[in-house]
Amino acid sequence: MNQSLPQDVLDQIAREILHFDNAPAAFLEAWKRGIQIAGVEWFGDGTHAGLQQAKSKWELRPNVPRLNDTLGVLSSGQRMFLSAMVSFYNADEGGALLKRCQFEGLADLGGLDLERRKVIADLLLHYHGW
Template identity: 75%
Template sequence: MNQLLPREVVDQIMREEQHFAAAPQAFFEAWKRGAEIAGPEWFGDGTREGLNQAKSKWDLRPNLLRLNDALGVLSGGQRMFLSAMVSFYNAREGAAMLKRCGFEGLSDLGGLDLERRQVIAALVLNYAGW
């Protein structure tokens, strides 16, 4: 026996399909915005030109060696923001960096300004794996 799904269920499925179809591009746009805010020196080839010309998240991979070396001299907010971003790229490395920053849970992101919170929120919403 073939039963039709309720309209609201079909609508919800379609909204989710549309969201996840657009998610990779939305993630890249949020990632690029985060790289602009944090500074291009931490991503890709480390240049403003590289940031401007990036076509995918792969072009803006975080420079983990440089970040780990500088973690102790960055401001608390900068450390938290960059470490949270790294956690999308490499969960284990990002978790270690967050731990070094004293991150204990998501509420610690409350110390970020609105612009940085919006980037992290967009990354969470649109993350589909690296």
């Protein structure tokens, strides 16, 4: 017996495959946008050249020890945004930073401006593991 899936199901499967095939590049693009907003000094080698030349998210890992040391001198919005970004890199370390920012849940991201919200949304949409 030859049973095929309905066309709308096949189309949905094709869209999801395409999305996840493109996810690594889309994540890197969103990650770089986030770095430009947050400041290159917190990521990779800490330089604009390093950001421009990076071909992989691995080259743009957050400098978590530096963030831990200086989190208290940043504005609440900077702390929240950087901590949320770190949580994509390392859930435990990012979670600890978010806790220090009194992050209670996703609704707290509503305190970020639209540009930062879009970065977080794109990172979430295209996240495929670190």
